[in-house]
Amino acid sequence: MKIRFVPFEKLPYSDTSWALIEGPDDCVYAASCCEMTAGGTVFVVRYDPKTEKLEYLLDVAEAVGQSPQNDRATQCKIHYSMLVDDEGVMYGATHLSGPAKSQLQYNPWSTFDDPRRSYVGSRMFAYDCGVEKVLWTDTLIPWEGCRCLALDQKRRRLYAVGYPRDHFYMWEIDTHQRHDLGRIGSVNPQAIWLDSRDRAYTTTDYGKILVYDPEREDLSQTDLQTPCAPYQKGWHNVVYDAVKVPGTDDVVGVNWNLAPYLFRFSPGDKSGTGRLQNLGPASPGIEGRKLRGVNTDHAGGLVFTAGGELLFSVSRTRGAGASGRVATLKKMDLESREVEVLGDLVDETGVEIAYISRAVRIGPRDLVMGVVGRIPTGIVHVKLDEELANGPYQETQRRYWG
Amino acid sequence: MRPDLDNRNWPVPFNRRARKEAPKQAGLLHQAGTRSFVSEGYVLAKELAIKGTLRPLPPGESAITALEVGRKYVFGATSGRRAHVFAYNPEPAREAVIPVACLEEHAGVRNSLIWLDGYGLVAGTTGGVEDDSKSGELFRIPVPHVGDVIQEWGGSPSEPEALGVPVKGEGIACMVGDPARRMAYGLTAETGMIFGFDAKNEEIRCYEPVDQLGRFSPHLLMGPDGFLYGCATAGQIIQWDPDREESRETGLFLPSMAGRSNYSEVGDWALDVQSGLIYAGDVADGLVSMIDVAAGEVRVLGKPTRQSHVRAIAVAADGRVYGVAGERDKICHLFCYHPPTREMRDLGVLVAGTERRWYGYEFECAVASADGRVYFGESERVSHLFVYFPPLKPVTGTESSCLEAPKEIGPSGSQL
Numbered sequence: 174m175k176i177r178f179v180p181f182e183k184l185p186y187s188d189t190s191w192a193l194i195e196g197p198d199d200c201v202y203a204a205s206c207c208e209m210t211a212g213g214t215v216f217v218v219r220y221d222p223k224t225e226k227l228e229y230l231l232d233v234a235e236a237v238g239q240s241p242q243n244d245r246a247t248q249c250k251i252h253y254s255m256l257v258d259d260e261g262v263m264y265g266a267t268h269l270s271g272p273a274k275s276q277l278q279y280n281p282w283s284t285f286d287d288p289r290r291s292y293v294g295s296r297m298f299a300y301d302c303g304v305e306k307v308l309w310t311d312t313l314i315p316w317e318g319c320r321c322l323a324l325d326q327k328r329r330r331l332y333a334v335g336y337p338r339d340h341f342y343m344w345e346i347d348t349h350q351r352h353d354l355g356r357i358g359s360v361n362p363q364a365i366w367l368d369s370r371d372r373a374y375t376t377t378d379y380g381k382i383l384v385y386d387p388e389r390e391d392l393s394q395t396d397l398q399t400p401c402a403p404y405q406k407g408w409h410n411v412v413y414d415a416v417k418v419p420g421t422d423d424v425v426g427v428n429w430n431l432a433p434y435l436f437r438f439s440p441g442d443k444s445g446t447g448r449l450q451n452l453g454p455a456s457p458g459i460e461g462r463k464l465r466g467v468n469t470d471h472a473g474g475l476v477f478t479a480g481g482e483l484l485f486s487v488s489r490t491r492g493a494g495a496s497g498r499v500a501t502l503k504k505m506d507l508e509s510r511e512v513e514v515l516g517d518l519v520d521e522t523g524v525e526i527a528y529i530s531r532a533v534r535i536g537p538r539d540l541v542m543g544v545v546g547r548i549p550t551g552i553v554h555v556k557l558d559e560e561l562a563n564g565p566y567q568e569t570q571r572r573y574w575g
Numbered sequence: 576m577r578p579d580l581d582n583r584n585w586p587v588p589f590n591r592r593a594r595k596e597a598p599k600q601a602g603l604l605h606q607a608g609t610r611s612f613v614s615e616g617y618v619l620a621k622e623l624a625i626k627g628t629l630r631p632l633p634p635g636e637s638a639i640t641a642l643e644v645g646r647k648y649v650f651g652a653t654s655g656r657r658a659h660v661f662a663y664n665p666e667p668a669r670e671a672v673i674p675v676a677c678l679e680e681h682a683g684v685r686n687s688l689i690w691l692d693g694y695g696l697v698a699g700t701t702g703g704v705e706d707d708s709k710s711g712e713l714f715r716i717p718v719p720h721v722g723d724v725i726q727e728w729g730g731s732p733s734e735p736e737a738l739g740v741p742v743k744g745e746g747i748a749c750m751v752g753d754p755a756r757r758m759a760y761g762l763t764a765e766t767g768m769i770f771g772f773d774a775k776n777e778e779i780r781c782y783e784p785v786d787q788l789g790r791f792s793p794h795l796l797m798g799p800d801g802f803l804y805g806c807a808t809a810g811q812i813i814q815w816d817p818d819r820e821e822s823r824e825t826g827l828f829l830p831s832m833a834g835r836s837n838y839s840e841v842g843d844w845a846l847d848v849q850s851g852l853i854y855a856g857d858v859a860d861g862l863v864s865m866i867d868v869a870a871g872e873v874r875v876l877g878k879p880t881r882q883s884h885v886r887a888i889a890v891a892a893d894g895r896v897y898g899v900a901g902e903r904d905k906i907c908h909l910f911c912y913h914p915p916t917r918e919m920r921d922l923g924v925l926v927a928g929t930e931r932r933w934y935g936y937e938f939e940c941a942v943a944s945a946d947g948r949v950y951f952g953e954s955e956r957v958s959h960l961f962v963y964f965p966p967l968k969p970v971t972g973t974e975s976s977c978l979e980a981p982k983e984i985g986p987s988g989s990q991l
Contacts (some may be wrong), residue, residue: 183580211589232578277604282611285906355956
């Protein structure tokens with residue numbers, strides 16, 4: 174396995190890269206966010222794993238007409254809200270967290286809807302990746318950020334979860350109409366996924382699966398609950414990442430929780446039905462007796478190999494402080510549930526990667542992952558070994574959710 | 576067009592500079608920006624069910640739009656796809672929210688839940704599930720006996736008993752109880768018709784519209800003098816005499832910002848039974864005012880938050896006035912007015928750590944009980960009964976506004 178960290182060197186204050194998605198051109202599109210710097214803004218970059226070329230495509234704040242000079246909470250981030258359709262049109266929605274240029278931090282609860290100070294809202298943009306042109310921009314959710322986005326290409330519709338009010342939204346691409354389907358929790362799920370019938374799924378604070386059925390036009394809560402550690406009751410079991418299992422209508426997901434668990438969800442014929450399979454803890458052996466942060470044992474970057482094996486990354490602590498954390502790449506056989514550690518994400522020059530947000534696989538061998546917590550941030554390009562590149566799913570598996 | 580990053584100047588950001596050059600001031604800024612949630616008293620968010628035993632009231636049907644204090648229970652009613660009635664028993668061994676009844680054909684109960692000692696619970700509905708033909712129906716709702724919810728409990732859903740419709744085709748905008756007369760009075764939602772429900776004979780009588788133009792606030796209040804009070808065109812306070820069954824103009828008006836009384840509407844109001852004063856919050860401007868009907872005086876007490884729309888007000892047992900203000904689809908704040916010091920303070924966004932960890936953003940109603948608690952009805956797709964225990968000793972503005980710079984501050988940004 175050859176590991177290379179690709180820093181966003183031209184964006185010296187960038188600190189997180191959450192959104193990462195493949196395009197139909199087999200390039201990777203990533204958001205370079207700037208959350209911890211007053212007045213920092215988000216950029217879209219493109220990485221071609223074949224040529225290993227990185228391009229800086231778009232200053233999003235400028236594109237959506239929200240320069241940091243306005244001294245409002247900034248358009249600093251795109252969370253799991255950047256998708257590319259089959260025509261190469263990117264749909265992105267911004268998120269909040271970064272302070273205005275004259276401030277130390279931003280607190281959306283204190284400043285919500287302030288006409289001068291507040292974050293103006295999640296700004297939506299459509300961008301033609303081929304001709305490199307912004308097609309249009311609009312406001313997706315006033316005053317709030319967008320946590321995650323999913324694209325129903327057939328209906329030309331986006332699904333979103335807002336932050337901090339935690340409402341579930343539908344947005345019609347052609348008419349720019351927003352439908353607020355109401356509040357779903359307090360924690361904020363980090364992903365919305367779709368099945369082959371274009372039903373949209375996410376979770377409540379307790380990991381109960383929510384489903385929006387476009388045929389019934391109804392958002393409902395199921396009794397299916399994502400797994401958690403035996404000493405937990407499921408609170409904070411919101412979905413963190415979900416990836417389609419190749420050749421099926423299932424997804425494998427992982428929770429955002431202390432001691433996250435992996436699960437496999439198989440949708441049923443009828444909305445609200447289906448099957449959830451517990452795939453076990455991403456990092457086994459956490460007893461739950463000592464204080465741990467919710468991100469201490471973070472798991473993310475779910476993607477399948479050409480052979481249909483699950484790859485995911487978990488963070489672990491090697492020493493004191495943030496610098497003592499490193500992410501480990503693991504592989505799971507879904508049938509046997511056997512997990513193999515492939516190695517720590519330390520690149521050829523010794524750069525240690527602590528946190529992986531999302532991952533995509535381009536062709537059989539090129540694994541690209543989003544990095545959080547380095548300044549400047551960047552992406553990791555992993556050249557998979559030959560044995561991981563064999564199998565029936567050699568082509569890039571497209572994902573239509575963030 | 577691609578950004579020209581090669582020629583871009585990247586100045587040292589303010590937050591990095593501030594930490595280095597003036598750490599104490601940076602600490603103060605940090606503290607100032609993080610105090611957005613209610614930090615005094617205690618907040619409990621109750622699921623609308625016996626937690627862990629029953630499913631909570633369904634999402635989309637749980638927005639609490641009416642609260643009432645009974646003899647043993649605090650009662651609530653919801654609006655949405657269907658309306659539900661629940662009861663909260665605060666007694667420790669029985670402490671739970673009990674689902675009482677579902678009003679299957681009705682979509683709402685708004686400020687229209689009345690407890691009449693010796694008679695029971697009365698609900699007035701608005702909107703229909705299939706159609707509006709039954710909108711406005713009044714119900715008597717028997718309260719099931721549940722008992723100790725730790726070991727053995729009983730109970731079954733009650734069967735609401737239909738009492739009739741005051742004005743056919745109109746929902747009920749609000750109701751208020753008159754225990755002395757064993758009556759409940761209300762307004763209809765479209766024409767503002769004043770009606771009365773006589774619990775002795777189970778009769779409904781309609782009297783007159785509260786306003787000739789049909790511009791009225793969906794709130795009535797039983798005053799300290801036994802008269803009913805309503806709010807009509809341009810914020811005019813109307814007095815209605817239940818004995819003579821007629822109304823009169825008081826000459827008092829609900830205050831508003833200059834030139835905006837044409838929008839005047841009561842968001843909520845509450846009577847302080849000790850002082851006889853009415854505390855009223857308005858929709859248009861978010862002002863809180865005091866109405867002294869005995870002295871014929873109105874005074875603006877303040878505007879507790881930056882937003883308009885005072886959504887709910889209750890007077891706690893010790894006279895402190897608590898309320899929630901904030902516009903729809905935004906984030907409400909809890910506020911407190913302390914009459915002895917005449918201090919109005921924004922306490923921040925309601926949030927609870929138990930029994931559910933939950934941010935409280937939108938509310939529609941509030942009541943206070945004799946034991947000092949204040950109840951707020953959350954109004955979202957998924958809603959909770961918020962129980963607020965005010966601090967035993969009133970907090971002053973000096974105390975609450977004091978900032979202390981921390982020795983160390985973490986990175987800004989965070990997990991947002």
